[in-house]
Amino acid sequence: MKYVSTRGESTGRSFCEILLEGLAPDGGLYLPERYPRIDAATLARWRRLSYPELAFQLLSLFIDDVPPGDLRELLRRTYTAEVFGDPRIVPLRPLEPGVFVLGLSNGPTLAFKDLAMQFLGQAFEYELARRGRPLKVLGATSGDTGSAAEYALRGKRGVSVFMLSPHGRMSPFQQAQMFSLQDPNIHNIAVQGVFDDCQDLVKAVSADPAFKRSQAIGTVNSINWARLVAQVVYYFAGWFQATASDADEVDFAVPTGNFGNICSGHIARSMGLPIRRLVLATNENDVLDEFFRTGRYRVRTAAETHETSSPSMDISKASNFERFVFDAVGRDPERTRGLFAEVEQRREFALTSAERAHLPEFGLVSGRSTGADRLATIRQVHESTGEVIDPHTADALKVARQHAEAGTPMIVLETALAAKFGATVHEAIGIEPPRPARFAGIEALPRRFVTMPVDVAALKAFIAENG
Numbered sequence: 001m002k003y004v005s006t007r008g009e010s011t012g013r014s015f016c017e018i019l020l021e022g023l024a025p026d027g028g029l030y031l032p033e034r035y036p037r038i039d040a041a042t043l044a045r046w047r048r049l050s051y052p053e054l055a056f057q058l059l060s061l062f063i064d065d066v067p068p069g070d071l072r073e074l075l076r077r078t079y080t081a082e083v084f085g086d087p088r089i090v091p092l093r094p095l096e097p098g099v100f101v102l103g104l105s106n107g108p109t110l111a112f113k114d115l116a117m118q119f120l121g122q123a124f125e126y127e128l129a130r131r132g133r134p135l136k137v138l139g140a141t142s143g144d145t146g147s148a149a150e151y152a153l154r155g156k157r158g159v160s161v162f163m164l165s166p167h168g169r170m171s172p173f174q175q176a177q178m179f180s181l182q183d184p185n186i187h188n189i190a191v192q193g194v195f196d197d198c199q200d201l202v203k204a205v206s207a208d209p210a211f212k213r214s215q216a217i218g219t220v221n222s223i224n225w226a227r228l229v230a231q232v233v234y235y236f237a238g239w240f241q242a243t244a245s246d247a248d249e250v251d252f253a254v255p256t257g258n259f260g261n262i263c264s265g266h267i268a269r270s271m272g273l274p275i276r277r278l279v280l281a282t283n284e285n286d287v288l289d290e291f292f293r294t295g296r297y298r299v300r301t302a303a304e305t306h307e308t309s310s311p312s313m314d315i316s317k318a319s320n321f322e323r324f325v326f327d328a329v330g331r332d333p334e335r336t337r338g339l340f341a342e343v344e345q346r347r348e349f350a351l352t353s354a355e356r357a358h359l360p361e362f363g364l365v366s367g368r369s370t371g372a373d374r375l376a377t378i379r380q381v382h383e384s385t386g387e388v389i390d391p392h393t394a395d396a397l398k399v400a401r402q403h404a405e406a407g408t409p410m411i412v413l414e415t416a417l418a419a420k421f422g423a424t425v426h427e428a429i430g431i432e433p434p435r436p437a438r439f440a441g442i443e444a445l446p447r448r449f450v451t452m453p454v455d456v457a458a459l460k461a462f463i464a465e466n467g
């Protein structure tokens with residue numbers, strides 16, 4: 001399988017060549033040159049497979065430059081009951097008649113990002129050993145991505161992590177989760193500023209190609225193709241658990257920020273998985289809901305971006321969205337380039353009515369959920385089932401109910417456990433959410449981090465001195 005860029009370059013590259021990359025050289029995003037089609041007979045065969053074996057069968061369709069034996073072994077090491085707390089890896093549970101919850105958040109950091117990041121950690125270690133050279137991963141986080149990356153890369157040979165976070169601004173649980181890591185290859189840098197300062201520092205370092213090359217700096221950001229392809233697997237696993245026969249359709253509801261998770265659902269559907277609707281849920285930061293209602297993509301400024309109680313969906317623009325747009329305009333790279341040039345110039349584009357007429361083929365529908373909706377949904381679920389769901393999952397459930405259809409199972413993706421967002425859950429139901437035993441008392445563990453002013457030179461010096 002070769003990969004193309006959404007802006008037109010047919011790069012001729014295979015999976016391992018783009019594994020450590022961010023954007024394609026022409027500024028676009030990588031996608032496979034085509035989506036493999038899965039027929040009914042293959043689906044029937046896959047129904048019996050364990051999660052790691054299903055992952056192997058699926059990923060083999062996109063990865064042809066890792067020997068099959070190595071890939072299978074790597075996936076067996078990634079998706080274990082020890083790491084994900086359940087032999088099914090992503091257990092499905094009924095919530096109310098016709099509605100199910102797919103548990104994606106039982107990994108090391110209690111958020112769905114572990115499912116992709118744990119694979120990325122194994123793949124990085126494998127590929128860097130093959131290349132015989134080390135890599136320094138640099139990133140900025142306000143919470144989930146940074147901790148998932150650190151738990152995936154801790155102790156891995158050939159790779160170290162430099163993760164910037166805004167000093168004192170993450171939730172106490174998230175801080176404890178990251179800063180309690182004692183692995184020598186993990187460097188937590190608490191920046192005396194806000195999240196935007198952290199991102200600006202990463203951009204400043206990335207804008208120095210000589211430093212980047214001499215220090216072998218890489219990233220694990222949300223546009224990484226390996227993360228997206230790993231996420232395709234749980235759409236299949238969820239579908240198998242919710243259906244009995246190989247023609248049954250389901251709906252998925254996805255709490256959405258950067259369009260990574262739901263892009264994987266779009267790929268699964270494009271491969272022929274019987275998905276009727278992909279229900280995209282936003283919070284008050286509704287740039288994507290607006291697009292699916294109007295055909296108009298209007299990115300927001302920092303000042304227009306709301307700080308909400310589902311913070312992992314607080315986005316001003318959606319970094320993976322270009323992948324969907326490329327498919328939606330018939331994989332026309334000129335048109336895609338033109339549309340995103342408009343975003344650069346005037347912060348928005350609108351599809352033509354002919355282009356809009358094609359959108360229903362993709363099965364995406366959308367809706368928006370507010371702070372009041374989150375609280376009400378968490379409360380209602382707790383009252384009627386005794387379960388405690390997190391604010392992001394609550395956004396998805398709220399929008400899912402608007403689009404559910406009798407006879408089609410609605411699968412809501414649980415992207416975090418409530419334990420990560422104790423304050424909001426407490427506000428909704430007056431009690432602290434249950435916390436898995438392994439996280440008992442983490443706030444009291446010793447912490448390993450450095451603080452740093454917003455200073456590019458100091459950051460570069462720190463990176464150069466540490467491995």
Ligand SMILES: *Cc1c(COP(=O)(O)O)cnc(C)c1O
Nearest residue numbers: 144257258259260261312415416
């Ligand atoms: C990252 C994240 C999201 C948003 O996922 P995208 O792939 O960016 O759309 C939703 N919920 C939680 C808990 C997350 O960590």
